[in-house]
Amino acid sequence: MKIAIIGTGIFAIATASLLDKNLDNFTIIGRDKNQLDDLKTGNCNPKYSNYKIKATLNTELLDDCNFNNYDILFYCLPTLALNNRYLSTNSLIVFTCKGFRENFLFESVKNYVLLSGPSYANELISEKYTSFTVSSFSLKNCEIISRLIKTKYCLLYTSLCPKSIELFGIFKNIISIGCGLINELDMGKNVEASFIIKFLDNIYKTFDINKSELYQPAGIGDIYLSCSVNSRNYRFGKNLIYKTNKIPNNTTLEGLDSLKQLNSKLKDNLINLFYDLIMNCPVLSPNEIKNKIINLLNY
Template sequence: MMKIAIIGSGSWGSALAKVLSENKHDTVLWGRKQTIIDEINQTHTNEKYLPNVSLPKEIKATTSLSEAVSNASMIILVVPTNAMRQMAQELNPLLEDQAQAPVIVHASKGLEMNTQLRISEVLTEVLNKDNYQDVVVLSGPSHAEEVARQDVTTLTAASDNLEAAQAVQQAFMNRYFRVYTNTDVIGVELGGALKNIIAVGAGIISGLGYGDNAKAALITRGLAEISRLGTARGADPLTFIGLSGVGDLIVTCTSPHSRNFQAGTLIAKGYSRAEVSEKMFMVVEGILTVKVAYELAKEYDIDMPITEMLYLALYTDKKISVEDAIESLMLREGKQEESLDK
């Protein structure tokens, strides 16, 4: 048993804390909102983010970041991508006083706006390397609601240091939560981030009333886009046919649990990007990632037509309707279907 700090008391942070507590680890869950922290401590629930779920009484919740991370062997960051830099900055001085350097794990999926950095790149840029062991990415097909009710779930722990990935694997593994290791950090992170874009598109297709044929086409061609950009950034193309690639893509594009899918259905109903953000009380990473991926595609001269159409529909002054975007995709010049890494 070891002390593990979960930073972020939303749905995914709470679900991961539940897994670790059930695995008999000393689990501390940190959040900024005192009302949520009090609820977790007093009633052992988090109804706003994880309704109808009983959390283990052994989970300790706190608003004190220093209390959460003190003497923790592992710190798991589950905050929105664009809050990750600030969180790393807040952690830096606290890690100075640690008797043992912890393993840093992140379980978020996105790319930082403006810098276009992957989350592990943000963490290694900000954190003092002397104060932590390694950075590990925890990613894959996983809905917090299903993990919380102990549905069978499989994820990937990726790190440049295989031993660090194996430490995360051992901390989480149980009869319903299985973790595989991987050393392709680039592929695992990009697979997790870019699939959110395709999930927004899947929600749009569903919201417009298209059927399974259209969704299958979107998922397949979306995977091709993810692979093109990923391999251009140095990822192993085989990663994208694994859990953090096609596995995560399928679950996010086919489930109403997915906030990115939900956002797409709202866009199909005519809501603007700003209106969608107002209606959903959790960050929709896919909408933010559309812009970053579009910029990367231009920088690397990568053909990403689905991403481009979503960018035009969501971000440009000359916005096109989602119906026109779909028609534009269908009427593109005929091409030969390429292999996954093209």
């Protein structure tokens, strides 16, 4: 079985650290030749981590790669990098990204698995205990991927509702931005909790999802982790009152990207109201932002 990771960033390395426990060899596919050279010669990408991969490692440039040469692909790039090249492959593709671009995965892909949960990459590499939801329409695919990544410090839960798992992954990053903003405005944890409830209720009303999936690691577990200061989306929300909604260079911000895309795709008043608030934060006073948040909660 030929297995590859698409991406050379920190979560790609974290994924490699899991495969490393169960495979003798695999491939890492990426755009940056220098990083691929480091991985090929030293089994390490020092730009992101000092972790040394123990398996025999092959590397391949993304532009030269034929994905159909692989049985399984772990997609560890941002959602915005997704295109038909990835979505049309015959390989089983495992998505670790949690964002939205143009269409939902459950609308456009058939042979796929979602790997989602409260999983900071650095903690995963350090072998700190974590949990994942492995989700697919196919139980067989869930079992295949679970065997590849299971370790003694990685607890796995199976879900056959990838639509619900995908939606939680998308919206938890959007929720995180709002909670960061509320926190920096010192509105209190009660308001943060109310904001989370408001968005979860809206998800249930807008989409036909399985509510029991909220109890998965990819549900409440990932929402909890994302609404903390170590989350990029949460920190972005905290910085909004300082008159900027610009993303720092070389930073992936799935929450803002997804919010922009969903604002265009969905006729959803809550999403539209929150998008307008985020875009207008630089010209609003703290009190005006607070009032808009309260209005949003009362909507």
